[in-house]
Amino acid sequence: MFIQLIRRFDGSSKEELVDYTGYSRSKVNRVIQSLLDKRIIVETGKSKNTGGRRAVIFSLNGQLGLVAGVYVGATSIDLVLTDLSGRWLARSSEVAFVKDGPYKTLDRISEIIGQMVSSNGYTNEDVIGMGIGVPGPVDFSLGSLISPTIMPGWDKFPVVPYIHQAFPKAYVVVDNDVNMMAVGELIKGVGKGVKNLIFAKIGTGIGAGIICEGKIYRGTYGCAGDIAHICVDKNGPICVCGNTGCLEALAGGPAIANQGVKAIQEGRQTVLSEYYKRNNGSLTSIDIGNAAREGDAVAIEIIRNSGRIIGEVIAGLVNFFNPGMIIIGGGVSKLGNLFLSSIRQSILKRSLPLATRDLSILFSDLGDDAGVIGAVSMAMDMMFAAYADAPLV
């Protein structure tokens, strides 16, 4: 609590802490001394002169160490290195394949961070916090993935001990990528100050991060927000999960691309045929987005249809959860405003008027940064909670 107050106020005096917490002067003295001993806080000056003696101000020790935020996508690694004040020291983004397994992926992550650390004049021991977002279901208490579908070799892999080999002093938090992105939007994105929001990532996979009463909500077994397999149409196509007509099977990135391929095969008049030839007989959802921007009727129809389906599922979640904001992120969100407006129409049509009265439905404005920002924030929260062990509260 003390650390959170000092963090929030960006510097406090003992007197302010006594006033604000209601704790005794002697208890505040003890806590401050303990935080000074651990070098978590430092004296950073004196308060302005207001008549009496000027009070010493304590702030977080920005030099205490470094924090890394890592976002592992299916085909990418995004990374940021910050100091304790949140200042970015380095940022990287590269192509990498999570299906290459945990050893290759985590070794590469360690390597990148190691280079960032040393080029800033630090050592790996200075990294005291690390957040890692991964594209699969995570048992948050274990810090391990549980039966991820697109990540062979990662099931129950002990990520935290493995990272500790390279970064022995780091508090490591592993979470689902979508949770990290939701936290990123809450801390620095369009979701700032919103108490209840749903961040829906529409990409190759579909998932949601839930912010409930200002905090990430993980559910009872850590798998809250797994909206990919909500049923949209029982007579729809078979999904990888074995059921029929799941949201992901109808409106995920590959499903959107497949509708384009189908239209071509049906001989419909569409510029997608050119993209198809150019890609040697394949299409991506990005192609559909580009074709729609060129005014292609088939592409527009596909995007409208996908937006409508996604909106219908979100409408149900709006009725249930009554959030103040829906943020749409992930690769497919690059389809553009036509996509967003179809999602919006569908939500407004199928949700209750009271629930949509002041509901904002927006694209993420952090884009690829949302994940790493959220990862840094989660790492800091965990670190400070661990430092401020129980007796200090």
Place this chain on the structure above:
Amino acid sequence: MFIQLIRRFDGSSKEELVDYTGYSRSKVNRVIQSLLDKRIIVETGKSKNTGGRRAVIFSLNGQLGLVAGVYVGATSIDLVLTDLSGRWLARSSEVAFVKDGPYKTLDRISEIIGQMVSSNGYTNEDVIGMGIGVPGPVDFSLGSLISPTIMPGWDKFPVVPYIHQAFPKAYVVVDNDVNMMAVGELIKGVGKGVKNLIFAKIGTGIGAGIICEGKIYRGTYGCAGDIAHICVDKNGPICVCGNTGCLEALAGGPAIANQGVKAIQEGRQTVLSEYYKRNNGSLTSIDIGNAAREGDAVAIEIIRNSGRIIGEVIAGLVNFFNPGMIIIGGGVSKLGNLFLSSIRQSILKRSLPLATRDLSILFSDLGDDAGVIGAVSMAMDMMFAAYADAPLV
């Protein structure tokens, strides 16, 4: 916080409060004196002799006043009167029609409570808390209903000031009936100790109460849990809300009864025909339940089908919210175990394995008491929060 601690420990000494809160002795003295002055707590004896001086124990003042819990159904009023320790002094249940409007309904509620109060030797001024659950959407901050569909005359009616005319000292909390039931199950029912749960009421209407991290979750505008109009089948029947194929239009009480009527009209072989004649050409969901218990194939099919539909919607909510428990309550839950087992099968089929690993799916065990128990609990929470005004923490 002090009151909640004293409430939870069922009596504490000043020393214990200093230890537990970390507050200074002088602050604890000030708070205790203020609570004594307000008669919220009383001295109830001394601690056991453990060597030193025996400490004075403070407990909640059970004589401080009375609390009423009211559950207004579409066709009923349920009521309980308790003292501050939660002991029931009186309980009543009677037929009443919420569509008769707020004046008639609230006057009748005041009358019943007045009789209960006086027959226990108290006056209306002794009622210091009242919780009222109503079958419609409530703006919790206003304590008023907002555009309720089955409650003419109740829209924005100022329930709290009206009740204050008869009970001037009562803190009055008005909430949706389903929220009250969910809290009742959490406090004294099968939901005891469960952090995240969904209470689904299946009756004439369908709604859900959400317990999130141990507390009722109302959402951003107070309408969370309104699952009645989640879309099940876009090609389904038109709902009162104007959309097609809503859950309530397919699996609410009237929809279940209508399926029975339809089967009769189609000339199918079913004992429901006898119920239909006996009721002068009408059926209720209760009739379908009774016919199923007699082994009637048509009734069994209707119940299975309704359970499946309800389960499919709940499955989506399980994927999204990952609760530890689903509690099914409301009139239609009296359809029995066949109904519950169909709901269960459907949830297990369409939810993710991780989310259903230890998920309990149960009928409410409090039945008609859930609402009044929840109402009393909410009233107490509000009362103590108001008593313990800001400077006391």
